Amino acid sequence: MANRSTNYSLTKINDSSDDLLDEVAEIYRQTFARLDKTRQPPPVNVSFYPYVGINHTIRVRQGKVYVRIAEICHDMPLSAHRGLARILVGKLFGKKAPPGARDAYESYTGTTDVGERADHSRRSRGRKVVTTTKGEFYDLDEIFESLNFWYFGGRLQKPTLTWSPRNSFHILGHHDSTHETISISRSLDSNLVPAFVVEYVMFHEMLHIAHPTVKHNGRRYNHTPAFRRDERRFPHFHKAEKWIEENLGKLRRAARRK
Ligand SMILES: [Zn+2]
Secondary structure, three states: OOOOOOOOOOOOOOOOOHHHHHHHHHHHHHHHHHHOOOOOOOOEEEEEEOOOOOOOEEEEEOOEEEEEEEHHHOOOOHHHHHHHHHHHHHHHHOOOOOHHHHHHHHHHHOOOOOOHHHHHHHHHOOOOOOOOOEOOOOEHHHHHHHHHHHHOOOOOOOOEEEEOOOOOOOOOEEEEOOOOEEEEOHHHOOOOOOHHHHHHHHHHHHHHHHOOOEEEOOEEEOOOHHHHHHHOOOOOHHHHHHHHHHHHHHHHHHHHHO
16 A cells, blocks of 8 residues: 555546445545544545556545545455545554454455456456467567566566456456466557556566465465565656556547547
């Protein structure tokens, strides 16, 4: 989770019905009411953003609260949203979330990593995916080799690298440990996408190889604190996240017009 200062004129990528957003915003208002009984809860604006990993932000600006939830948590049950609300709102008050809230949230995220669902449904439909690492603009093989050399001392064993069969704007990358595969969304194979963005998404997926899933009390943790620390070793980390926030919506609309 990260709290970063960004401007709010960004275009949001959002498929969610307003009903869900209203419902989630109401959860945040209730959480404010519970944590600060002396004041009226503030207006809350909730949106889903295509962060690469599981990443959420909460900011206060001119009396209004802005919550951005990673797009991959879109289908999260409301109980998990309640847990996340307690974690994020608690941060503003310097109040640590009780284990119950963390459990509610982590029971969802701990078992469901970004692309696993997508990948699973693709496999279960039995579609065979044939692809090459050479895209129109970027070669995944080259990107992997150079990141492996610079940041992993060449020690990572190369998995199967593929471009995703679909132009997903929600799932930018995925590491499948069962099949030792990294797939990168084809939407990034574009001259409109800077190289550091494609590299960042690849770097994130490579970290999943370097930091295998940790199993603890029957749960699976994919983005451990060590993973998050390493993620910041990528020199364009913030620039890449910012680029994705600001530009993915435009790319998607352009793709739709085609
Ligand atoms: Zn990840």
